[in-house]
Amino acid sequence: QKEVEQDPGPLSVPEGAIVSLNCTYSNSAFQYFMWYRQYSRKGPELLMYTYSSGNKEDGRFTAQVDKSSKYISLFIRDSQPSDSATYLCAMKGANNNDMRFGAGTRLTVKP
Amino acid sequence: EAGVAQSPRYKIIEKRQSVAFWCNPISGHATLYWYQQILGQGPKLLIQFQNNGVVDDSQLPKDRFSAERLKGVDSTLKIQPAKLEDSAVYLCASSLAPMGPYNEQFFGPGTRLTVL
Numbered sequence: 001q002k003e004v005e006q007d008p009g010p011l012s013v014p015e016g017a018i019v020s021l022n023c024t025y026s027n028s029a030f031q032y033f034m035w036y037r038q039y040s041r042k043g044p045e046l047l048m049y050t051y052s053s054g055n056k057e058d059g060r061f062t063a064q065v066d067k068s069s070k071y072i073s074l075f076i077r078d079s080q081p082s083d084s085a086t087y088l089c090a091m092k093g094a095n096n097n098d099m100r101f102g103a104g105t106r107l108t109v110k111p
Numbered sequence: 112e113a114g115v116a117q118s119p120r121y122k123i124i125e126k127r128q129s130v131a132f133w134c135n136p137i138s139g140h141a142t143l144y145w146y147q148q149i150l151g152q153g154p155k156l157l158i159q160f161q162n163n164g165v166v167d168d169s170q171l172p173k174d175r176f177s178a179e180r181l182k183g184v185d186s187t188l189k190i191q192p193a194k195l196e197d198s199a200v201y202l203c204a205s206s207l208a209p210m211g212p213y214n215e216q217f218f219g220p221g222t223r224l225t226v227l
Contacts, residue, residue, distance in 0.1 A: 008151065043115070043202055043218030044154065088153050098167060099216070101153025 003027050006089055006102025015111050019076040023089035023102045026070065030091040033065050035074045038086045038104065079109045113137065115219035117203050123225045129191040132222045136184070136205030144216060145178055145188050146202040154202055160186065193226045
């Protein structure tokens with residue numbers, strides 16, 4: 001079993017749709033949970049990070065962490081064509097900076 | 112603020128050849144990371160530097176990969192000799208400090224390596 005599992009997609013939605021991206025993990029030591037966005041031929045860029053369980057909202061993006069289920073989600077409201085990218089979940093423990101990434105979900109938002 | 116710079120952006124070599132990648136982190140960032148991202152997978156950490164010292168190289172294939180950060184700023188990652196399975200994007204990232212609360216890692220655009 002991989003430490004971090006992420007549905008690779010691809011996912012295609014119409015503009016304005018609500019998008020849900022999900023990851024599961026097996027290592028209970030993970031405490032920081034991140035979502036990165038990666039455009040084609042670019043490096044990943046941090047979208048959001050959360051510490052421990054709960055929700056965090058930033059504009060159209062909401063990150064959700066459920067440590068009891070070892071499950072994290074990213075919701076995108078009112079999706080735009082500019083949101084078309086690969087979304088990577090990542091997580092790390094408290095005492096190191098060795099992030100473990102999911103495989104990424106490729107999202108296409110159609111105008 | 113300038114981002115993480117990497118060169119070259121693309122490299123094509125034949126198997127058993129050598130190749131080197133260069134990274135210049137964001138000014139003032141003490142921690143530097145090299146990741147390998149194989150097509151369809153997430154980035155995998157190869158090596159982490161704190162200033163010019165190695166913090167973690169547990170996933171670096173040391174029989175063929177080497178990396179250095181001699182003056183605590185720029186870094187070079189080398190592969191010698193390359194294998195077909197080394198075809199990937201090599202990402203460099205930097206952060207202010209490695210430990211304690213989360214410190215954001217900033218990624219460069221990567222070097223896309225194709226081994227024929």
